[in-house]
Amino acid sequence: MSSEKQEREPLFSAKNRKLLTNPLGVDNPITVQVLGICSALAVTAKLKPAFVMSLSVIAVIVFANLIISLMRNGIPPRIRIIVQLVVIASLVILVDQFLKAFVFDVSKQLSVFVGLIITNCIIMGRLEAFAMSNKPWPSVLDGIGNGIGYAWVLVAVGFVRELFGSGTIWGYAVIPESFYNIGYENNGFMILPPMALIIVGIIIWIQRSRNPELVEEN
Amino acid sequence: MQEIFNIFVKSIFVDNMVFAYFLGMCSYLAVSKTVNTSVGLGLAVIFVLGITVPVDYLLNDYILKPGALVWLDAGFADVDLSFLSFILFIAIIASMVQLVEMVVEKFSPALYSSLGIFLPLIAVNCAILGGSLFMQEREYQSLAQATSFGLGSGVGWFLAIVGIAAIREKIRYSNVPAPLRGLGITFIITGLMGIAFMSFLGIKL
Numbered sequence: 180m181s182s183e184k185q186e187r188e189p190l191f192s193a194k195n196r197k198l199l200t201n202p203l204g205v206d207n208p209i210t211v212q213v214l215g216i217c218s219a220l221a222v223t224a225k226l227k228p229a230f231v232m233s234l235s236v237i238a239v240i241v242f243a244n245l246i247i248s249l250m251r252n253g254i255p256p257r258i259r260i261i262v263q264l265v266v267i268a269s270l271v272i273l274v275d276q277f278l279k280a281f282v283f284d285v286s287k288q289l290s291v292f293v294g295l296i297i298t299n300c301i302i303m304g305r306l307e308a309f310a311m312s313n314k315p316w317p318s319v320l321d322g323i324g325n326g327i328g329y330a331w332v333l334v335a336v337g338f339v340r341e342l343f344g345s346g347t348i349w350g351y352a353v354i355p356e357s358f359y360n361i362g363y364e365n366n367g368f369m370i371l372p373p374m375a376l377i378i379v380g381i382i383i384w385i386q387r388s389r390n391p392e393l394v395e396e397n
Numbered sequence: 398m399q400e401i402f403n404i405f406v407k408s409i410f411v412d413n414m415v416f417a418y419f420l421g422m423c424s425y426l427a428v429s430k431t432v433n434t435s436v437g438l439g440l441a442v443i444f445v446l447g448i449t450v451p452v453d454y455l456l457n458d459y460i461l462k463p464g465a466l467v468w469l470d471a472g473f474a475d476v477d478l479s480f481l482s483f484i485l486f487i488a489i490i491a492s493m494v495q496l497v498e499m500v501v502e503k504f505s506p507a508l509y510s511s512l513g514i515f516l517p518l519i520a521v522n523c524a525i526l527g528g529s530l531f532m533q534e535r536e537y538q539s540l541a542q543a544t545s546f547g548l549g550s551g552v553g554w555f556l557a558i559v560g561i562a563a564i565r566e567k568i569r570y571s572n573v574p575a576p577l578r579g580l581g582i583t584f585i586i587t588g589l590m591g592i593a594f595m596s597f598l599g600i601k602l
């Protein structure tokens with residue numbers, strides 16, 4: 180960010196910094212707000228698709244937040260859902276065409292889940308809760324914050340599942356051959372879909388035992 | 398006929414929307430606190446999937462597929478509009494949900510008030526859009542197959558949400574570790590249910 184702007188107007192004031200950092204921890208979209216689990220878990224069997232998916236979601240959420248925030252005074256409240264969906268759908272089409280053009284193999288692996296970014300509740304949720312009532316710059320920060328908050332959970336789950344499930348990271352073997360000779364085996368269970376849920380459950384467990392104020396009643 | 402039945406059973410158990418693809422997880426986690434509301438939402442999802450998947454099938458078959466516009470003019474044989482499918486599918490879904498909402502409000506006010514906010518929210522339930530996108534990707538051969546896929550996925554989602562709601566009603570009486578209460582334990586139970594559903598994986602239909 181340009182420094183001369185920062186002198187005129189506190190571009191990263193304490194409030195704005197909070198917008199960026201809160202979603203990483205105490206206000207995480209996946210583990211606390213329970214948004215966007217739909218398309219998150221199915222793509223985490225390997226690190227690479229999880230990473231590409233995270234980047235796509237960050238791109239869509241930042242631009243959707245920006246566009247909706249710029250238009251927020253011109254959108255009639257009754258039809259706002261349709262307007263939001265159209266903006267999101269157009270951005271997702273761009274992302275999909277981009278992925279098909281440059282990383283075709285990952286795009287094939289992600290299959291329908293790129294399209295499902297449209298109905299990813301994180302994006303709708305942030306548009307409704309934040310961009311509709313805030314200025315463009317805080318909305319962009321909110322988008323980046325929530326996108327990264329979503330991304331780290333996805334990448335963490337993808338890392339664990341690929342490491343223990345296939346013994347590789349990003350497709351490179353990291354567990355040395357000698358381990359396999361002693362009798363170490365890849366845990367094929369990690370590749371299967373239910374393990375993603377259990378790993379997220381464990382992440383929630385760790386996070387809440389460190390932040391007791393997040394604990395639910397029942 | 399047998400093929401249609403196979404698709405129905407397969408989409409309920411083997412390719413279950415929740416346990417195999419994690420679709421519709423947001424409402425699945427948010428609405429599964431009591432059995433009653435989850436039955437209502439589950440029925441609404443079956444209904445909407447049963448309508449939108451066939452409609453999107455026709456749309457895909459006659460407009461979007463590469464070469465689908467041939468019925469208009471032979472010159473359109475190499476037109477490929479499939480990049481428009483996301484935006485058209487979501488438009489169909491949003492308008493269908495609106496339509497269903499108006500019909501239900503007119504003919505069954507009791508059901509309407511019990512569904513409340515959930516009905517409009519179905520428009521952004523990923524299970525619905527996911528149904529249409531899977532239908533497009535798997536290239537079903539006929540309208541009947543697409544319909545049975547839509548209904549089957551809806552029934553699978555219904556079973557999943559009613560099951561988890563029943564478990565959550567009981568688990569209130571158990572001594573779950575405090576940080577795991579609520580969301581955490583629900584995730585883990587869903588994982589365990591998913592493992593149970595994986596026993597259907599080997600079935601060839």
